[in-house]
Amino acid sequence: MQNGDQHYSMEDETYTDIDGKAISLECQSHSGFCREFTVSSAKVSIGRVMAYTCAVWLSAYIIFFVTENTAVLSSAIIITLVGMMVHIHFVKVDHETLLIIGSLGVQVSSSYASGRESTDFIEMGKIKDIVINEAIHMVRKIKDIVINEAIHMQTVIYYLCILLKDPSDPEAVSSVVPLFQSSKPRLNCLVKVYKSCQEILAKC
Amino acid sequence: MVLKIFFPQCCNKADSGLLVGRWIPGQNSAVVLAVIHYPFIPGQVKQYIHQMRGQSGVDLTVLGSWSMPKEGQEGMESFLRDLSTIFPQGQWLQLSREMGKIGFRCHVLTRDPSKSPFASQVAPIVPYIRHLLLTRAHGVFGTVCQSEPLFFLDKYDDGPVKMTHWQSEGREGSIIVELMKQASTPVCLLTTWILTLWTSLCSSRILNVRPMRFISSKLSTCLQLSYRTEHLQTVCSPTRATAHNHFMRKANIFVSFFVDVSLGLLLVSWMYRENRIGKLANTLVPAADHVAKELEELLQWLMGAPAGLKMNRALDQVLGRFFLYHIHLWISYIHLMSPFIEMILWYVGLSACLGLTFALSLLSDITALLTFHIYCFYVYGARLYCMTVYGLSSLWRLFRGKKWNVLRQRVDSCSYDLDQLFIGTLLFTILLFLLPTTALYYLVFTLLRLVVVMFQGVLHLSVDFINSFPLFAMGLRLFRSYRLAEGVKFRVLCEEPGTPLHLMMDINPLKVSSVVQTYRTPTYSCYPKDSWLALCKKLFLGELIYPWRHKTTKID
Numbered sequence: 099m100q101n102g103d104q105h106y107s108m109e110d111e112t113y114t115d116i117d118g119k120a121i122s123l124e125c126q127s128h129s130g131f132c133r134e135f136t137v138s139s140a141k142v143s144i145g146r147v148m149a150y151t152c153a154v155w156l157s158a159y160i161i162f163f164v165t166e167n168t169a170v171l172s173s174a175i176i177i178t179l180v181g182m183m184v185h186i187h188f189v190k191v192d193h194e195t196l197l198i199i200g201s202l203g204v205q206v207s208s209s210y211a212s213g214r215e216s217t218d219f220i221e222m223g224k225i226k227d228i229v230i231n232e233a234i235h236m237v238r239k240i241k242d243i244v245i246n247e248a249i250h251m252q253t254v255i256y257y258l259c260i261l262l263k264d265p266s267d268p269e270a271v272s273s274v275v276p277l278f279q280s281s282k283p284r285l286n287c288l289v290k291v292y293k294s295c296q297e298i299l300a301k302c
Numbered sequence: 303m304v305l306k307i308f309f310p311q312c313c314n315k316a317d318s319g320l321l322v323g324r325w326i327p328g329q330n331s332a333v334v335l336a337v338i339h340y341p342f343i344p345g346q347v348k349q350y351i352h353q354m355r356g357q358s359g360v361d362l363t364v365l366g367s368w369s370m371p372k373e374g375q376e377g378m379e380s381f382l383r384d385l386s387t388i389f390p391q392g393q394w395l396q397l398s399r400e401m402g403k404i405g406f407r408c409h410v411l412t413r414d415p416s417k418s419p420f421a422s423q424v425a426p427i428v429p430y431i432r433h434l435l436l437t438r439a440h441g442v443f444g445t446v447c448q449s450e451p452l453f454f455l456d457k458y459d460d461g462p463v464k465m466t467h468w469q470s471e472g473r474e475g476s477i478i479v480e481l482m483k484q485a486s487t488p489v490c491l492l493t494t495w496i497l498t499l500w501t502s503l504c505s506s507r508i509l510n511v512r513p514m515r516f517i518s519s520k521l522s523t524c525l526q527l528s529y530r531t532e533h534l535q536t537v538c539s540p541t542r543a544t545a546h547n548h549f550m551r552k553a554n555i556f557v558s559f560f561v562d563v564s565l566g567l568l569l570v571s572w573m574y575r576e577n578r579i580g581k582l583a584n585t586l587v588p589a590a591d592h593v594a595k596e597l598e599e600l601l602q603w604l605m606g607a608p609a610g611l612k613m614n615r616a617l618d619q620v621l622g623r624f625f626l627y628h629i630h631l632w633i634s635y636i637h638l639m640s641p642f643i644e645m646i647l648w649y650v651g652l653s654a655c656l657g658l659t660f661a662l663s664l665l666s667d668i669t670a671l672l673t674f675h676i677y678c679f680y681v682y683g684a685r686l687y688c689m690t691v692y693g694l695s696s697l698w699r700l701f702r703g704k705k706w707n708v709l710r711q712r713v714d715s716c717s718y719d720l721d722q723l724f725i726g727t728l729l730f731t732i733l734l735f736l737l738p739t740t741a742l743y744y745l746v747f748t749l750l751r752l753v754v755v756m757f758q759g760v761l762h763l764s765v766d767f768i769n770s771f772p773l774f775a776m777g778l779r780l781f782r783s784y785r786l787a788e789g790v791k792f793r794v795l796c797e798e799p800g801t802p803l804h805l806m807m808d809i810n811p812l813k814v815s816s817v818v819q820t821y822r823t824p825t826y827s828c829y830p831k832d833s834w835l836a837l838c839k840k841l842f843l844g845e846l847i848y849p850w851r852h853k854t855t856k857i858d
Binding site (some may be wrong): 134197201217221 | 791
C-alpha cells in the first residue's frame with residue numbers, strides 16, 4: 099500500500115459471482131484520473147484437490163489390482179502431477195485487474211494461481227466506451243442432469259465490456275472486449291466499477 | 303487533456319542538465335530521449351541538436367531541464383530555470399527529483415498566455431526504453447527508433463556535448479553476431495552462385511522431358527529438394543532484410559535448416575556405424591517377400607468362403623487368379639533387383655546428410671515404391687466396383703422406367719421397348735448378384751491402401767512440421783522475450799501527495815501460441831483435400847481417392 103492513495107475495499111458489502119461463490123472487490127484510486135479495480139475469486143480449495151487426487155489414485159489401484167501392471171501406478175502419478183500443474187498455470191484465475199489511466203488507456207490483466215500474469219493494454223484512442231451488457235448464460239448443473247436431463251438452465255447475466263472503435267468508421271463499434279470473464283461478478287459489483295470508469299472517461 | 307511525459311529509466315540517476323526530446327502534438331505528451339549535462343555551451347547544444355535533427359529526421363528540441371541536486375550544487379535550480387530564456391520554447395518542463403525519493407516533481411512554464419499550465423495533472427511515465435527500442439515498438443516509440451543517430455555517442459566519447467541516454471553505458475552487441483555479419487557476405491555470394499548453377503541444371507532440357515517431370519512431381523523427395531532450394535535462395539540473398547517480418551523469416555529458415563541438417567547428420571552417423579544400413583537393406587527384400595506372401599494368403603482366403611460369405615465362384619476365381627499372377631510378377635521383379643538394393647540404399651541413404659526431412663521423404667518414397675502393387679490392386683478393384691455401381695444405378699432406373707437426361711441433368715421418365723426392358727432387367731440381375739464379390743475385393747484392397755496412405759500421411763506431416771516450425775522465433779520468445787513485443791503494460795510505481803503520478807511502462811511480450819501462428823513459415827503442407835463426408839461418399843461410389851494434396855508454396 100503506497101501512502102497517499104485512497105484505498106478502500108467494501109468490507110460491509112459482500113459480493114458474489116453468478117454461481118453464488120464469494121468474491122472480493124478492491125478499488126484503488128491512485129490519482130484523479132487513474133484507478134485500479136481488482137476482483138479476486140476464491141482460491142484453490144484443498145478439499146477438492148484432495149478429492150480429485152484420491153479418486154484418481156483409487157481407480158489406479160483398482161486397475162493395478164486387476165491387471166498387475168505397475169505402469170498404471172506411475173502413469174496415475176504423472177497424470178495427477180501434470181493435471182495439477184496445468185490447472186494452476188492455465189486454468190485457475192486468482193484475480194483480475196482493471197487499471198484505467200485517463201487519456202492513456204485501459205489495462206486488463208488476469209493473474210493465475212501459479213503467478214503467471216496475462217496482460218492486455220488498449221489505447222484510449224481505440225476505446226469508444228465502457229458499458230454493461232446482457233447475455234444469456236447456459237448452465238447445466240450436475241443435479242439438473244440427475245433430476246431432469248432435458249432442462250437447460252438459462253440465466254441472464256450482466257458483464258462489463260469495452261467497446262472498441264472501428265478505424266475506418268469512428269461511429270461504429272468494431273469489437274467488444276469483455277472484462278472479468280473468470281470471476282463473473284454480479285451486477286452490484288459491476289455497477290460500482292462502471293460508475294468509477296465513467297467518471298474518468300468523462301474527464302478526458 | 304493530461305500532460306504525459308515519457309522518461310527513460312536510465313536518466314533517473316543522471317546528473318542535472320537539459321532534457322532533449324520531442325513533443326507529440328496530438329496527444330499532449332513528450333518523449334525525453336537524453337539529458338545533456340552541465341557544463342555545456344548553449345550555442346554548441348543548439349548546433350548539435352540541429353545536426354541530429356537533420357540526420358535522423360526527427361523533430362528534436364530541448365524540452366526543459368532536469369535537476370537532481372547533489373551536495374554543493376544548490377544554485378543549480380535557479381540556473382536551470384534561467385535557461386528557459388536561452389532556449390525559447392512554447393512549453394518548458396522542469397523535472398526534478400530528490401535523492402532518496404522515487405517521485406518526481408514537475409513544473410510547466412508556458413510562454414503562450416492562452417494555454418494554462420496543467421502542473422497538477424502530469425503523469426510522467428518511466429519506461430524500459432532500452433528494450434522498447436529493440437522491438438521497434440510502434441506508436442509513440444516510432445520517434446525513439448528513428449532517433450538512432452542521437453544514441454551513437456556514449457559516455458566514453460569526448461565531445462562538445464556530454465549526454466546520458468539509454469545507450470550511454472555502451473551499445474549492446476555480441477561478438478558472435480558481429481563475426482557472423484562479417485563472414486556472411488562472402489558465404490552468401492558463394493551459396494547464391496552454387497544455387498543458380500543448381501537451378502539452371504534442374505531446369506535444363508534433359509531433365510524436363512515429360513516422364514521425368516511426371517515422376518519428379520510425384521516423388522516427395524524431389525518436392526522437398528525444390529522447396530529447400532527456394533528456402534536457401536531466400537536466406538542467402540545478399541540484400542539485407544529491412545522489415546521485421548522478412549528478418550524473422552530468414553532467421554527461422556536458417557535455424558530450422560541448421561537443425562534439420564544436424565539431425566540428418568546424426569541419423570547418418572548412427573545408421574552407417576556398424577553397417578546398420580547393410581542390415582537394413584538385407585531385411586528389405588525378405589520384408590517385401592513377407593508382404594507378398596501375406597497378400598497371397600489373403601487372396602486364397604477370398605477365393606474360398608471368406609467370413610462365411612458365399613461368393614460367385616467363377617468371378618471369384620478369375621479375380622483371384624488375376625491378382626495372384628500380379629503378385630508373382632512383383633516378387634520376381636523384387637528378386638531381380640535384390641543384388642543391387644544394398645548398393646542403391648547405401649548411396650541414397652547418404653542424401654540424408656541434407657537433412658532429416660530428406661530422410662523422412664525418402665522413407666515415404668521407398669514405402670510408395672514397395673507397396674506399388676497394393677496401389678495397383680486398389681485401382682483395379684475400385685474401377686471394377688465403380689463400373690458395377692454405375693451400371694447398377696443406370697439399370698435400376700431402367701427397371702423403374704426412368705432415364706437420366708444428360709441435357710437437363712435430371713431423371714426423366716422414358717418409355718422403353720419390351721426387348722430393351724428384357725435385356726436391361728437381365729443385366730441388372732447379373733450385376734446385382736455379382737455385386738458382393740466385387741464389393742468384397744474392393745473393400746479389402748481399399749483398406750490396405752488406406753493403411754499405406756495413413757503411414758505416408760504421418761511422414762509428410764512430420765516433414766511439414768519440421769519445415770514450418772519457427773524455431774528462432776520460439777527461442778527468441780523464451781530467452782529474449784523483450785524483442786518480440788505484443789504491446790506494453792503499465793504498473794503504478796508510487797503516488798506521493800503533491801507529486802505527479804508515476805507509472806512504470808514495460809514490454810508485454812507476445813504470447814507463445816501467437817508466436818507460432820505469426821511466424822510460421824508457409825509450406826507446401828499436405829492437407830486433406832476432402833471433408834470426411836465427401837471422402838465417405840467417394841469410397842462408397844468407388845471413385846479413386848487421393849486423400850492428401852500438396853499446396854503450392856505461397857510467396858508473400
